[in-house]
Amino acid sequence: MKKNFLLTILFFLAIVANAQTIQSNNYRTIGHIRSDGTIQNSSYKTVGYIRNGKIQDSSYRTIGYIRNGTIQDSSYRTVGYVKDNGTVQDSSYRTLGYIKDNGTVQNSSYSTLGYARGVNKEWAAVVFFFFKFE
Numbered sequence: 001m002k003k004n005f006l007l008t009i010l011f012f013l014a015i016v017a018n019a020q021t022i023q024s025n026n027y028r029t030i031g032h033i034r035s036d037g038t039i040q041n042s043s044y045k046t047v048g049y050i051r052n053g054k055i056q057d058s059s060y061r062t063i064g065y066i067r068n069g070t071i072q073d074s075s076y077r078t079v080g081y082v083k084d085n086g087t088v089q090d091s092s093y094r095t096l097g098y099i100k101d102n103g104t105v106q107n108s109s110y111s112t113l114g115y116a117r118g119v120n121k122e123w124a125a126v127v128f129f130f131f132k133f134e
Helices: 002-017 121-130
Strands: 019-024 029-034 038-041 046-051 054-057 062-067 070-073 078-082 087-090 095-099 104-107 112-115
Touching (some): 029 121, 070 121, 078 121, 095 121
Antiparallel strands (some): 046 054, 062 070, 095 104
């Protein structure tokens, strides 16, 4: 019994250790993005996926695409861009915000929206600016 419990705890810790935390501007955990692209809420419930350029909801329905910094909806219409320098723009090239190298996510007025340390900038933009995962 103790051995099974210990194995379960170790397995859970291995999963958690592979996830990057998404935080609000006051450092409250609002979610996690695992290295395999699984998006989880603060309770570790899977709410979506980013894999092989596809953005999917928890039921694996494709809701968008990421292609070389371009973010598209499920109909391949461009909804925005993520530049190499972390600038996030809408489809009309208006700046929505910034994702800094240290993971700080800011709006266009440079107010901090949250933190996504160690998360790919495109993935962070998908979570903070383009799609709502619930």
